Amino acid sequence: MTLPGPGDVVRYVKESGLWRSLFRQPYPTTSRTRALAVMNNVFLHLHPVRVKKHAVRYTYTFCLGGISFFLFLMLTVTGVYLMFFYVPSVARAYQDIISIENAVAFGQLTRNMHRWAAHLMVLTVFLHMIRVFYHGAYKPPREFNWTIGVLLLFSTLWLSFTGYLLPWDQIAFWAITVGTNMATYAPFLSRESSFWLLGGITVDQGTLIRFYVMHVIAFPLIAAILMVVHFWRIRKDGGISGPV
Amino acid sequence: MSQLPTYGEVHGPPIGEMTRRTFMRRLIGWGVGLLSLEFLAxxxxxxxxxxxxxxxGKVVLGxxxxxxxxxxDWATGQPYSYQKARIFLVNVPAGEALVDGKTDNVPDPKKNVLALYRKCPHLGCQIPQLCDKSHWFECLCHGSKYTILGEKRAGPAPRGMDRFPFTIENGIYVVDTGKLEDGPPIGTETFDKRTIDQMPHCAA
Structure with missing residues (x-):
């Protein structure tokens, strides 16, 4: 009796139903199998099978949209970590931030990553918009995607604004006081909009929990849905716009 | 021009009539639309x-x-700061006497009080207790100044201090902090006509 060699084990694994359900075509060596590999994979299929040469030149896009998306993912991950220690209560919030910084392993790193990524995301989204504008990439057939992009800008700004209150320090309190005061200058529903935003008539517990919910659930979800449409539309509109 | 049907033409209903399919589609469309609106509301x-x-809401002061x-010292004119309602309850007759440099003891002014909201109508800072030097309310953030009746005298604020309506039920003051009333417009001078340069101040 001979023991099975390494080659037999590899063959056994590769012929198993589990392996073949995960890898549905042989190793891609031709144009056709490469295309198949991309199309058969849920993560890869988001990418086009072929990309125009000008589109991968870094100085054409500076990858600003990609960086914004990367920062969004980073914010999601670091945000989930921070949620383990942060309680949105006026009695605890500030103390929780202090203890994240001083008592939690990698807490200061996580919080700083979240904060800096948030600042950077506002910047990269803004620069991305400028890049698209100066390339004229908002023109037909991409005008719908430009609109989605504007909504994503608003989502980014709103996420930034709601997150600003959460440390519950002086700058947070007064920033939201001034910010929500602006709502009182809105036409028709001036006091109502401020009342609804604040969850009362001043920045208080009602405001903190409201902003927290919008920051950690409502707007990340809205932004994610908009991003799905945004990325899909790039493909549907013929990829990254060509040089004028 | 002839009316020959072209290839692939879909025959629609006669003008003015609706097919069952169109009816159902519109019904579902309007239904989903209505439900979405209800959900939003x-x-x-x-x-x-x-x-x-x-x-x-309604806050009971006692x-x-x-x-x-x-x-x-509320009876002798010092505004009563009630933090839960974020107000200064101003005893108007005693307060006016205080500003005039007299001492008038009014332990129960009845309806003659004002519930001034402590949030500065400029940008929302909390207005501190009456300034001892000027007997005005002086916001420390940007220097808006108001008389003891909340009438604006100086600074960037767009109007006088906002106020809440109140009721006296069986002698108990109840302030309705849900109904904020705009402060009096700039130029209202019912009392205390001193100008900004006539006394020292707490805020620059």
Missing amino acids: GTFAFTWPNVRGGLG SATDIVGASP
Whole structure:
């Protein structure tokens, strides 16, 4: 009796139903199998099978949209970590931030990553918009995607604004006081909009929990849905716009 | 021109009539639209702030005796700061006497009080207790100044201090912090006609 060699084990694994359900075509060596590999994979299929040469030149896009998306993912991950220690209560919030910084392993790193990524995301989204504008990439057939992009800008700004209150320090309190005061200058529903935003008539517990919910659930979800449409539309509109 | 049907033409219903399919489609369309609107309205109703008994609702301050008990110099004109309602309760007759440099003891001014909201109508800072030097309310953030009746005298504020309506039920003061009333417009001078350069101030 001979023991099975390494080659037999590899063959056994590769012929198993589990392996073949995960890898549905042989190793891609031709144009056709490469295309198949991309199309058969849920993560890869988001990418086009072929990309125009000008589109991968870094100085054409500076990858600003990609960086914004990367920062969004980073914010999601670091945000989930921070949620383990942060309680949105006026009695605890500030103390929780202090203890994240001083008592939690990698807490200061996580919080700083979240904060800096948030600042950077506002910047990269803004620069991305400028890049698209100066390339004229908002023109037909991409005008719908430009609109989605504007909504994503608003989502980014709103996420930034709601997150600003959460440390519950002086700058947070007064920033939201001034910010929500602006709502009182809105036409028709001036006091109502401020009342609804604040969850009362001043920045208080009602405001903190409201902003927290919008920051950690409502707007990340809205932004994610908009991003799905945004990325899909790039493909549907013929990829990254060509040089004028 | 001939009316020959072209290839692939879909025959529609005669003008003025509706097919069963169109009827059903419109019914579903309007139904889903209506439900979405109801859901949106329900969301706003659900998330509408609940302020019963706290700031934004009706706040009970107690009787005049309670207030004098909590803050004895209220009877001689010092505004009573009630933090739960974020107000200064101004004893108007005693307060006017205080500004005039007299001492008038009014332990129960009845309806003759003002519930001034402490949030500065400029940018929302909390206005501190009456300035001892000027007997004005002086916001430390940007220097808006108001008389003891909340009438604007100086600074960047767009109007006088906002105020809440109040009721006296069986001698108990109840302030309705849900109904903020705009402060008097700039130029209102019912009392204390001093100008900014006539006395020292707490805020620059």
